[in-house]
Amino acid sequence: MILPADKGRATVVMNKTSYQDKANELLADKNTYELIKKDPTAKYKNRLVDQLKVLKDEEWIDFKLYRQLYPTTAVVPKFYGLPKVHKPSCPLRPIVASRGSITYDTAKFVANILSPLVGKSERHLQNSEDLVNKMSKFTLGPDECLVSFDVTALFTCVPVDESLEIVKELLSADTTLDSRTDLSPQQITDLLSTCLKTTYFVYNDKFYVQREGAAMGSPVSPIIANLFMENFEEKALQSYHNPPKYWGRYVDDIMVIMDKAEVDMFTQHLNSVHPSIKFTVELESDNALAMLDTLITRTPDGKLVFSVYRKSTHTDQYLNFTSHQPLEHKLGVIRTLTHRAKTLSSDSTLLEKELEHVMKSLSICGYTKWTWTAPSSKKRDPKPRRNETPSKGHVSLPYVQGVTEAINRKIRSAGVTVHVKPSNTIRSMVVSPKDKVKTLDRTGSIYQIQCKDCPSLYIGETERALGKRVSEHKREPSPVGGHMKAARHSFDPGEVKVLDSDSRWFQRGVKEAVYIAASEPDLNKDQGATPTSRLQEATQVKWFGFIARITCPEMAVRLPVLRQLSAEEVISDETRKFHS
16 A cells, blocks of 8 residues: 655555554554444434524524535545554554535534634644744753653544533633624534534444544544643643643643653643543653754753754655646745744754755755745745735636646736646545545436446436435436336446536536536436536636536537637636626
8 A cells, every 4th residue: 555654745655454454453442433333424414404404494594504514415434544654663643534524514614613712822832933932932940851741642532522511611701703603602512512423434344433532534623622622731730739831732742841850740640630631751852852843952051942853754755846736836835944944943053054954855856946046935925915905706726737827817817816726646646545435335426327228328416325316216207217117228336437526516517517518418308407507607607618628628628618718718808707
């Protein structure tokens, strides 16, 4: 198997049997995971839908938000592991991919409401820059030392019910909550409870539930972990007779300045505060200790100096300059690494050393001298101009060299922000640690049914599991079922082909319409009335037709209405209509 390492951008080639043994060893922990007999998606989906219906019917949320949160597709969260190559025996870090799952959109919605609550504690660390700014104010005495604490498996150990009570209290005391939502603290907490307790996933065709802790992979879980730890550290520090001189926490990583004689006693105290939360401890070595990507070194006079830290397994692999990616992304690599060097280096000597290392690493990745002098590589978060018109919206485009740049310029000139992303990467093509989804289990699909006995064809789309929709086609009301009965033909469900997929209803309908119009399947009675109307609406704006060519080019290029469009026509004549 080819896997990305947990940290350091390394690529790991691992024997599949070894990977499965390590994964099964994690899942064998009966205190954390439980094997269940069947897929519980329907049960969890019905629970969430019932909650959303009540909120809609009582007019706490409008229909638009209801449709946004309604779980149209039901992707089962998938468990996989990333090798921790920096640790002995290379254990796996458990990951659950939950994008597209039934609670994912609701979790994002709740996360946006809760996110302003995080970071109000003075002990909270936003990033490495915040760590440097806060610790640079301290000088260590001869009897003091640097210590780091790490919470063991925080996400699977967070007590959910206790965390829900903490969140409810914070929401009740939040005077700005009304500006973010019309929901009450209890209603938000109820939705949060559903998200945190929907903890099932699949691995190797077996279904499991996570018995303890917040749901791994949920957008709201990091926020809950932070809020719980803020409450925990407040109790822990207030209840200790001699609190540390400094305590700074980034999620589950903690940096402390304290008396050397107190380390063992303080560690015992931390591990006694809550039965679910346990800590590992690391002391400074050679007067230095790392935290995040920062190395903190104590000088003989007790002052602290800072520099960039890399684990021994770090590969110095960055975006290759020859890769098919926007130039701005490549120059952004230089900006980011240069900014980090300047932010984390305490003096000019350390800064010069770090910049030399960065230049050497990037030169190996194909970056030449001119990239360092290009204007875009020197700018860092430019300040907005005065009286700058707010963005009229956001557009995401796949990157096609020579095409996307021209479209980007035209759209941005109309006041719309453009986000460009690569359509394919080598890693996405060769790395696949997650279980492959069987064809009939896929959701949000545009599919094709081919008659076994004649050329008749049907193309459709469904948000549900494909197997359920295909089974409905066996009945006569379906055009496929009607054809099978009248002509005494048949089709093989195992041969149903997935043409494309999209979890979004409108985009899925447009793609379906493109395939229908290009293939002209005879079993589509009205040639896809609803989807075709979507396509007709879309192609009235040539720009959308051009995007259809990019999103599913193999089929769209066969459509005369789309094939006739040139890039110049689109970007010169239709940008205004697109914005309208």
